Structures are given as C-alpha cells and as structure tokens.
Amino acid sequence: xxxxxxxxxxxxxxxxxxxxxxxxxxxxxxxxxxxxxxxxxxxxxxxxxxxxxxxxxxxxxxxxxxxxxxxxxxxxxxxxxxxxxxxxxxxxxxxxxxxxxxxxxxxxxxxxxxxxxxxxxxxxxxxxxxxxxxxxxxxxxxxxxxxxxxxxxxxxxxxxxxxxxxxxxxxxxxxxxxxxxxxxxxxxxxxxxxxxxxxxxxxxxxxxxxxxxxxxxxxxxxxxxxxxxxxxxxxxxxxxxxxxxxxxxxxxxxxxxxxxxxxxxxxxxxxxxxxxxxxxxxxxxxxxxxxxxxxxxxxxxxxxxxxxxxxxxxxxxxxxxxxxxxxxxxxxxxxxxxxxxxxxxxxxxxxxxxxxxxxxxxxxxxxxxxxxxxxxxxxxxxxxxxxxxxx
Numbered sequence: 059x060x061x062x063x064x065x066x067x068x069x070x071x072x073x074x075x076x077x078x079x080x081x082x083x084x085x086x087x088x089x090x091x092x093x094x095x096x097x098x099x100x101x102x103x104x105x106x107x108x109x110x111x112x113x114x115x116x117x118x119x120x121x122x123x124x125x126x127x128x129x130x131x132x133x134x135x136x137x138x139x140x141x142x143x144x145x146x147x148x149x150x151x152x153x154x155x156x157x158x159x160x161x162x163x164x165x166x167x168x169x170x171x172x173x174x175x176x177x178x179x180x181x182x183x184x185x186x187x188x189x190x191x192x193x194x195x196x197x198x199x200x201x202x203x204x205x206x207x208x209x210x211x212x213x214x215x216x217x218x219x220x221x222x223x224x225x226x227x228x229x230x231x232x233x234x235x236x237x238x239x240x241x242x243x244x245x246x247x248x249x250x251x252x253x254x255x256x257x258x259x260x261x262x263x264x265x266x267x268x269x270x271x272x273x274x275x276x277x278x279x280x281x282x283x284x285x286x287x288x289x290x291x292x293x294x295x296x297x298x299x300x301x302x303x304x305x306x307x308x309x310x311x312x313x314x315x316x317x318x319x320x321x322x323x324x325x326x327x328x329x330x331x332x333x334x335x336x337x338x339x340x341x342x343x344x345x346x347x348x349x350x351x352x353x354x355x356x357x358x359x360x361x362x363x364x365x366x367x368x369x370x371x372x373x374x375x376x377x378x379x380x381x382x383x384x385x386x387x388x389x390x391x392x393x394x395x396x397x398x399x400x401x402x403x404x405x406x407x408x409x410x411x412x413x414x415x416x417x418x419x420x421x422x423x424x425x426x427x428x429x430x431x432x433x434x435x436x437x438x439x440x441x442x443x444x445x446x447x448x449x
Contacts, residue, residue, distance in 0.1 A: 103217030
C-alpha cells in the first residue's frame with residue numbers, strides 16, 4: 059500500500075483504523091468492566107426478575123378485602139405458604155410475592171383496623187412479573203460494546219460474574235524535543251511540556267494504557283533508539299513533535315532506519331497538518347503502529363482524535379464511531395483543500411465554538427467537549443457540520 063500524502067481527513071481516519079486488529083481477550087469480573095470492550099455476545103443467564111417481586115412497600119393481598127393480616131415478607135426471604143383468599147401479608151419492595159397474591163396495596167393507600175387491612179387494589183398492581191425485564195437466554199449485549207457502569211450492573215443482574223473483554227492496548231508515549239521543560243516556570247527559550255500531562259488522560263479515556271512515558275532529545279540516534287525499544291513492548295507508539303520537515307525533525311528518518319513504512323504523511327486538516335502514521339516491524343512479525351503528533355498542543359489533540367483513536371478502536375475491537383450532524387451557531391470556514399476541526403461545545407444541540415482556538419493554544423480546547431468537522435470553504439450559520447466528541 060502506497061503512502062497517503064496530504065491525505066483527506068476522513069481517508070486518514072480510515073487508514074488508521076486499518077493498520078490494527080483486535081488484541082487478545084481476557085476474562086474480568088463485571089465490577090471491573092467499566093469502559094472495557096466486550097469480545098463476546100452476552101445472553102441473560104436468568105430471568106429478570108427471577109421471581110414475581112413487589113414493586114412497593116405495602117400489603118400483598120389475596121382475593122377481595124378487607125384482608126386479615128397473617129404475616130410478613132421481607133426481601134430475601136420468600137413466604138412459605140400460598141396466600142389464602144381474604145388474607146394479606148406485609149411486604150417490602152423487592153420481596154418475593156406469595157403465591158395466590160392478587161396485587162400489592164401500597165402502604166400509603168391502606169387503612170389498618172386491628173388485624174385487618176382495608177383498601178382497593180387491582181389485579182397485578184405493583185407486581186413486577188418474573189422475566190418482565192428479560193428472559194433467560196435473551197440477548198443482553200453485543201461483542202464490540204463499550205461497557206458503561208449501568209451495563210456492568212445489568213450484566214451482574216442477569217447472572218454474570220465475569221465476561222470476556224479485550225485486554226488494554228499498551229501505549230508507549232515518546233515526547234520529542236530539546237526545548238521541553240517538565241516542571242516549573244519555563245525560561246531561557248524553553249517551553250513547558252503540556253502534552254505529557256494530558257495525553258495519558260486522553261489515552262485512558264480512549265481505552266489505552268500507557269506503559270512507558272519518556273522525553274527524548276532532538277538527536278536522530280536517540281530517536282531511533284527510543285523507537286527500537288518501544289516497538290518490542292507496545293501495541294501502539296505515540297510521539298509528539300518532530301513530524302515537520304525541519305533539520306531537527308527526525309521521526310520520518312527514524313522510521314526509515316528501522317525498516318518501517320509511512321502510511322499517512324501529512325493530513326489535509328487544520329490544525330494538525332504535519333501529523334503522520336507509520337508502521338514499524340517487530341521481530342516477532344508484528345507491525346506496530348506509530349502515530350506522530352505535531353508539537354503544537356492543539357494540533358496534537360487534533361492528530362490524536364484523527365489517527366490514534368481509530369487505531370485504539372481497532373485494537374479494542376470496538377465498532378467505528380459514527381459522527382452525528384449538528385447545526386452551527388455561526389459561520390465557519392476552512393481553507394481550500396482542507397478540513398478544519400474547530401473546538402467547541404454543543405448547546406441545545408447546536409455547535410458553539412470556543413475562543414482561543416489557535417494550533418498552539420490549549421485554553422479554548424480545555425473548555426471544549428469536541429470538534430466541529432468543517433469542510434473546505436464557507437459553512438453558513440445554521441448549516442450542519444459533523445460533530446466529533448472528544449474521548
């Protein structure tokens with residue numbers, strides 16, 4: 059496959075998704091599945107609820123009232139006998155409804171006179187029937203689904219102790235540049251590293267696990283050495299800086315020295331134009347993707363959502379993300395021949411851009427939840443654009 063140069067933005071995303079395949083699976087407890095990706099279709103192992111259960115605190119009554127009180131039913135302990143007509147038992151929410159129950163008379167709707175209960179209740183009232191939510195064997199979730207906390211709870215409720223998920227992709231993060239300062243107030247022409255602190259968070263949100271995080275200077279031999287070490291222990295390598303074509307930009311040369319191949323070399327997008335995607339050979343025969351992000355922080359995040367997120371999706375076996383369309387609150391523009399990603403937010407379903415959106419700026423991005431994907435030319439106020447949410 060030949061290198062895509064000045065690649066169309068959407069085509070670059072597709073190319074990134076194609077360079078990786080799902081990783082191995084592991085079985086984990088349902089309590090540890092939040093944001094994990096299922097690798098198996100899951101079916102209910104029991105009816106839910108597993109028995110007729112009371113939806114309210116009150117009285118389980120049989121036949122017509124008034125009803126004589128004959129006992130109590132608490133959650134976790136079923137009533138041992140069939141409920142005879144004209145009798146009732148106190149019942150707690152979630153408790154097993156006794157056999158013979160007409161319905162549940164809510165506590166606040168009942169009147170108690172001595173050992174009798176008076177009120178009115180219709181057949182089946184406030185009873186959650188067995189299997190009302192799902193039946194044993196019913197489909198619960200599909201392979202490729204990213205688990206939410208609610209789905210974790212549903213998996214447990216339907217009888218699952220553990221499920222099969224994709225293992226976390228191992229990510230090697232390499233920050234390139236002699237000018238980077240890791241702490242304190244920047245001085246003497248150096249700049250404070252802002253990508254090192256944020257990229258692990260973006261990676262975690264996208265499903266990756268950083269196994270190494272280091273800074274490398276602007277010497278070709280150091281870059282080659284860092285890449286060679288990373289390729290043996292990572293599922294994907296992400297670099298920052300060094301993707302332009304200046305005298306100290308060594309990413310392309312390092313890829314070439316290691317026998318790698320450029321898949322995408324520059325993307326026709328603003329910001330983020332100098333991003334690249336390569337694959338490096340590993341001794342075991344694997345092809346390890348390398349995403350080269352520009353050094354400017356805003357541009358780097360655009361590169362991350364363009365190239366890194368589709369790779370992580372593929373490694374996790376997660377379905378491709380379909381983008382929704384939303385109206386723009388104001389006119390938006392993109393250069394000729396380029397897509398523009400504009401940081402902003404959705405307000406009542408409408409895209410509103412953030413200020414301070416330059417490629418070297420993080421202020422606007424820090425107040426944004428995603429990007430409007432603006433095609434070349436002019437997009438008038440009220441016209442629709444694609445919405446790309448941040449991880």
